[in-house]
Amino acid sequence: MILEIDNLVKHFPVGGSFPFGGSKGEVKAVDGVSFGIGAGETFALVGESGCGKTTIAKLILLLEQPTSGRIIFDGTDLTSLNRKQVKEYRRNAQAVFQDPYSSLNPRMKVRDILAEPIRAHQTMGRKDLERRLDEVLEIVGLPERAKRNYPHEFSGGQRQRIAVARALTLNPKFIVLDEPISALDVSIRAQILNLLEDIQKELGLTYLIIAHDLALVEHVSTTVGVMYLGNLVEIGPTAQVFDDPQHPYTQALLAAVPRPDPKHGLSEQLATGEIASALNPPSGCKFHPRCPHVLDVCSQDYPELRRIGESRAAGCHLLEERSA
Amino acid sequence: MNADPQAKAGQPVLKVDDLRTHIFLKRGTVQAVDGVSFHVNAGETLGLVGESGSGKSMTSLSILRLTPKPGARTVSGRIEIDGINVLDLDEETMVRDIRGKLVSMISQDPMTSLNPVFSIGDQVGAAFRYHDLVQGRSAIREAVVNVLRRVRIPSPERRLDDFPHQYSGGMRQRVVSAMAIACSPKLMIADEPTSNLDVTIQVQIIRLLREIQKETGVGLIFITHDMGVAANICDRVAVMYAGRIVEIGDVETIFANPSHPYTQGLLDSIPHLGRRRERLYSIPGNPPDMQNPPSGCRFAARCPHVMDKCRSEYPPETTVAPGHMAACWLVGKSG
Amino acid sequence: MTDPSRAAGPQTAGHPADPLAPSAITRMLRHVRLIRAGKVPWVAGGMLLLLVFCALFADLIMPWDPTALNLGKALKPPIWQDGSVSGHLLGTDNLGRDILSRIIQGAQVTLEVGLYAIVLSGGIGALMGMLSAYFGGVVDAVIMRLVDIQMSIPSIALALVLAAALSPGMSTVIVVIVLSYWTWYARIVRGEVLSLRERDFVKLARVAGCSTPVILWRHILPNVVNTLLVLASLQLGSVIIFEATLSFLGLGVQSPQMSWGLMLNDARPYMTRAWWPITLPGIAIMIVCLAANVFGDWMRDTLDPKRRQL
Ligand SMILES: Nc1ncnc2c1ncn2[C@@H]1O[C@H](COP(=O)(O)OP(=O)(O)OP(=O)(O)O)[C@@H](O)[C@H]1O
Ligand SMILES: Nc1ncnc2c1ncn2[C@@H]1O[C@H](COP(=O)(O)OP(=O)(O)OP(=O)(O)O)[C@@H](O)[C@H]1O
Ligand code: SF4
Ligand code: SF4
Ligand SMILES: [Mg+2]
Ligand SMILES: [Mg+2]
Numbered sequence: 001m002i003l004e005i006d007n008l009v010k011h012f013p014v015g016g017s018f019p020f021g022g023s024k025g026e027v028k029a030v031d032g033v034s035f036g037i038g039a040g041e042t043f044a045l046v047g048e049s050g051c052g053k054t055t056i057a058k059l060i061l062l063l064e065q066p067t068s069g070r071i072i073f074d075g076t077d078l079t080s081l082n083r084k085q086v087k088e089y090r091r092n093a094q095a096v097f098q099d100p101y102s103s104l105n106p107r108m109k110v111r112d113i114l115a116e117p118i119r120a121h122q123t124m125g126r127k128d129l130e131r132r133l134d135e136v137l138e139i140v141g142l143p144e145r146a147k148r149n150y151p152h153e154f155s156g157g158q159r160q161r162i163a164v165a166r167a168l169t170l171n172p173k174f175i176v177l178d179e180p181i182s183a184l185d186v187s188i189r190a191q192i193l194n195l196l197e198d199i200q201k202e203l204g205l206t207y208l209i210i211a212h213d214l215a216l217v218e219h220v221s222t223t224v225g226v227m228y229l230g231n232l233v234e235i236g237p238t239a240q241v242f243d244d245p246q247h248p249y250t251q252a253l254l255a256a257v258p259r260p261d262p263k264h265g266l267s268e269q270l271a272t273g274e275i276a277s278a279l280n281p282p283s284g285c286k287f288h289p290r291c292p293h294v295l296d297v298c299s300q301d302y303p304e305l306r307r308i309g310e311s312r313a314a315g316c317h318l319l320e321e322r323s324a
Numbered sequence: 325m326n327a328d329p330q331a332k333a334g335q336p337v338l339k340v341d342d343l344r345t346h347i348f349l350k351r352g353t354v355q356a357v358d359g360v361s362f363h364v365n366a367g368e369t370l371g372l373v374g375e376s377g378s379g380k381s382m383t384s385l386s387i388l389r390l391t392p393k394p395g396a397r398t399v400s401g402r403i404e405i406d407g408i409n410v411l412d413l414d415e416e417t418m419v420r421d422i423r424g425k426l427v428s429m430i431s432q433d434p435m436t437s438l439n440p441v442f443s444i445g446d447q448v449g450a451a452f453r454y455h456d457l458v459q460g461r462s463a464i465r466e467a468v469v470n471v472l473r474r475v476r477i478p479s480p481e482r483r484l485d486d487f488p489h490q491y492s493g494g495m496r497q498r499v500v501s502a503m504a505i506a507c508s509p510k511l512m513i514a515d516e517p518t519s520n521l522d523v524t525i526q527v528q529i530i531r532l533l534r535e536i537q538k539e540t541g542v543g544l545i546f547i548t549h550d551m552g553v554a555a556n557i558c559d560r561v562a563v564m565y566a567g568r569i570v571e572i573g574d575v576e577t578i579f580a581n582p583s584h585p586y587t588q589g590l591l592d593s594i595p596h597l598g599r600r601r602e603r604l605y606s607i608p609g610n611p612p613d614m615q616n617p618p619s620g621c622r623f624a625a626r627c628p629h630v631m632d633k634c635r636s637e638y639p640p641e642t643t644v645a646p647g648h649m650a651a652c653w654l655v656g657k658s659g
Numbered sequence: 660m661t662d663p664s665r666a667a668g669p670q671t672a673g674h675p676a677d678p679l680a681p682s683a684i685t686r687m688l689r690h691v692r693l694i695r696a697g698k699v700p701w702v703a704g705g706m707l708l709l710l711v712f713c714a715l716f717a718d719l720i721m722p723w724d725p726t727a728l729n730l731g732k733a734l735k736p737p738i739w740q741d742g743s744v745s746g747h748l749l750g751t752d753n754l755g756r757d758i759l760s761r762i763i764q765g766a767q768v769t770l771e772v773g774l775y776a777i778v779l780s781g782g783i784g785a786l787m788g789m790l791s792a793y794f795g796g797v798v799d800a801v802i803m804r805l806v807d808i809q810m811s812i813p814s815i816a817l818a819l820v821l822a823a824a825l826s827p828g829m830s831t832v833i834v835v836i837v838l839s840y841w842t843w844y845a846r847i848v849r850g851e852v853l854s855l856r857e858r859d860f861v862k863l864a865r866v867a868g869c870s871t872p873v874i875l876w877r878h879i880l881p882n883v884v885n886t887l888l889v890l891a892s893l894q895l896g897s898v899i900i901f902e903a904t905l906s907f908l909g910l911g912v913q914s915p916q917m918s919w920g921l922m923l924n925d926a927r928p929y930m931t932r933a934w935w936p937i938t939l940p941g942i943a944i945m946i947v948c949l950a951a952n953v954f955g956d957w958m959r960d961t962l963d964p965k966r967r968q969l
Contacts, residue, residue, distance in 0.1 A: 048523075061865075092869065097859040105882075120873070170867075185375040212523075214597065215500060219595045225735060259556075264556075
């Protein structure tokens with residue numbers, strides 16, 4: 001395991017401001033999540049908007065402080081690092097975000113954008129620096145002259161290539177990809193995904209990818225974690241989870257994916273009702289107001305993740321019934 | 325309400341002919357929509373698909389005469405809604421008789437379409453008040469409850485006085501839909517109404533739109549870049565590329581027998597559930613610069629079948645089969 | 660849809676207190692043909708340049724010594740009016756000093772006060788705004804409470820107290836202006852930085868390992884510079900009026916130093932006998948103020964990438 005997350009919790013206070021009044025409540029963005037990512041894996045996090053995927057990514061990237069829980073990278077706990085160790089960690093963990101328009105500082109040339117991570121960590125001679133930049137530009141398939149331009153001179157897809165190149169400059173082991181293609185055009189998405197896959201093979205990287213599009217997750221990931229309202233509800237090898245989803249939410253999610261085939265028709269609706277608010281999540285299993293198989297216990301007891309077979313787990317009372 | 329939707333089904337409610345909307349900027353002119361023709365029949369859904377920047381939103385804004393000002397202008401073409409050429413109308417008539425009444429719009433972001441400081445009931449009721457369809461407080465209230473019930477808001481009598489932030493994303497999208505159907509329009513334009521929603525909620529909205537359509541016989545233009553959604557909701561699909569429609573036809577035809585190389589590439593590049601760990605096909609290259617579009621076929625730089633002719637001359641819109649048109653030199657050649 | 664023009668139209672909320680909204684002056688001038696022809700900003704810019712020129716080369720271009728008394732020539736009108744004396748283009752004041760020379764000399768003080776006040780209040784305000792927004796939490800709360808407190812103290816009252824404590828003078832004027840205006844910058848810069856901080860390139864800079872000062876300097880500051888420039892040129896107008904007010908009340912610049920406000924003060928007792936000693940500096944104030952506002956509005960429009968394209 002290159003990265004392990006242990007009972008990670010992040011609550012955001014909302015409303016109220018210092019020094020008057022306390023907060024009006026807490027958004028339980030991440031509410032006790034544990035999983036591990038093996039070296040060379042592509043771990044995908046899926047789930048509806050607002051379920052806490054980006055928050056997990058930010059916690060891993062140390063952009064937010066966890067409320068509680070541990071994040072262990074390569075054997076060291078990231079929550080107790082000093083400043084120097086944080087910097088060392090940043091060398092190994094980089095990120096690509098969703099919006100290629102806001103990922104690149106509009107006032108910096110591509111050269112400076114790409115050189116920034118290197119400059120933050122070491123002093124490198126001009127020649128070596130240029131060589132490194134040319135290398136990463138070549139990896140992402142952009143011409144060397146791109147260095148001289150500003151971000152606005154590139155299309156969305158090209159910008160995302162620049163963002164990937166920048167993430168590669170420090171030779172990291174691990175890259176967080178938060179919806180790296182959702183802002184891109186349909187016809188460009190495949191280009192970027194294939195590029196990311198090639199780079200992974202070539203450099204032996206580990207990816208944590210966050211995505212909305214389940215068909216795409218199935219294509220690119222080796223392991224998948226399904227989240228609902230701040231909890232992991234199912235986790236396992238992608239092929240197994242997609243073939244035989246165990247949690248009712250995973251089932252509903254997969255059934256709802258619109259197929260690009262008019263003959264297929266609209267899928268049956270497995271989950272009705274609205275997604276609950278993370279401010280005021282339902283008791284017990286958070287999915288229970290929408291679940292077609294809801295049991296009496298579901299509104300009272302939180303279903304812990306249970307192992308299913310070798311490498312899978314899901315959190316649902318149905319599974320306990322079955323195994324009992 | 326429309327008494328007999330079936331009687332009107334099949335009649336075109338919208339005819340767009342050679343529409344050109346350009347955006348005039350200091351650094352040049354963006355030919356955002358450049359010669360687009362299509363029609364929408366009553367009771368049918370036309371899907372408008374294509375990549376970002378291909379002019380889908382600009383086409384729909386042109387129909388409503390709401391192109392961003394200053395800058396964008398419809399320079400030529402004809403737009404007939406229910407027999408009225410809206411390009412001849414003045415702004416006042418558009419506001420009074422067309423927008424909201426004859427044509428309505430559901431936009432992508434339900435949060436910005438709803439005003440946070442007015443209650444849901446006020447905002448939906450404004451549609452009735454504005455077009456003088458219903459008079460009197462209690463009558464309006466009743467009409468609002470009815471229309472909210474039609475978009476499946478649970479216990480609308482009680483949720484009427486809530487404010488937008490008290491509704492979830494899916495419910496807000498339904499409220500926007502309620503506002504769109506309030507005045508029983510002939511045509512509804514939905515610009516990526518589901519792209520911000522979770523798939524499980526997305527299915528609910530798509531079902532809802534289809535049911536509304538069945539009930540009222542409204543014609544619907546559905547803009548999306550999700551081919552899966554398009555396959556599920558549309559009767560016909562128009563594929564846009566760089567400001568033009570390159571292919572239009574029945575949804576089955578477009579998905580089963582696409583004729584235009586761009587449509588083919590688009591369909592090949594979408595991932596399918598169940599086909600895992602295959603390499604994704606991707607259309608090489610980038611879309612053209614809309615300020616200086618190539619003189620010939622706009623897809624030529626990325627097309628696997630490009631010929632010399634393609635680079636010099638724009639291919640005419642050629643009928644492949646009745647109701648199926650494609651603009652490509654390959655079409656009709658092989659016969 | 661109730662009102663598509665509202666729903667689909669641009670969401671421009673022109674809150675009156677928003678200093679970045681077009682000033683009333685510009686909104687009025689929009690109806691004048693000149694501003695649509697795009698010439699007014701140039702005229703305004705020219706006026707400001709003229710002010711700078713006068714201030715820099717006052718000693719060379721002043722026709723008279725602005726402090727030279729000549730009671731024999733007191734209160735002579737400008738040359739286009741009967742009873743004028745040759746050489747005094749804009750007439751003389753109650754002590755026979757040349758008004759044109761005094762206005763030119765006054766430009767120096769005006770500009771000096773403006774420059775110090777703007778640089779200091781802009782610098783302090785921008786720094787506070789940046790820190791407040793970037794660090795959030797307690798830092799933000801403390802700075803914002805300071806801003807609230809500051810904004811609830813009337814500037815004139817502050818001036819009175821400070822004048823009593825520090826003795827009136829140019830530096831007091833500057834201190835008062837800086838104290839009154841840094842909040843203006845702090846609030847607006849804070850707003851900008853709050854949205855910038857959420858931009859991905861700032862987060863990515865942290866992921867890349869950049870330190871906070873580097874991020875503030877390289878990523879945040881360059882992106883608020885436009886706003887600062889606009890605010891500064893809009894502030895110039897207010898600063899001039901503020902300085903004039905304080906000096907007029909006797910709380911600001913003191914003789915023998917000179918400023919336009921002080922000229923108004925000097926001329927007040929003779930207002931009924933001679934219109935020019937009070938009107939002409941007033942016009943100077945008005946022109947510079949107008950020019951600064953129009954120029955600031957124009958800058959805001961040109962630097963706004965959305966408007967720049969059209
Ligand atoms: N800084 C914050 N303050 C308060 N609440 C926050 C903050 N950041 C995130 N949240 C809340 O935490 C929850 C999880 O947000 P998060 O961004 O992680 O969702 P996500 O799964 O990435 O969604 P999406 O798919 O839309 O990106 C949401 O309810 C969000 O409103
Ligand atoms: N306000 C504007 N100013 C300048 N150019 C614009 C403006 N709005 C749109 N455009 C340009 O017009 C063209 C068509 O834009 P349009 O919004 O119709 O695309 P779209 O097909 O709806 O894309 P998307 O899928 O991203 O919504 C694009 O090239 C775009 O850059
Ligand atoms: S725990 Fe109960 S409510 Fe939750 S998913 Fe399982 S069956 Fe449904
Ligand atoms: S006209 Fe030519 S370039 Fe265009 S799509 Fe057809 S074959 Fe390709
Ligand atoms: Mg997210
Ligand atoms: Mg659009």
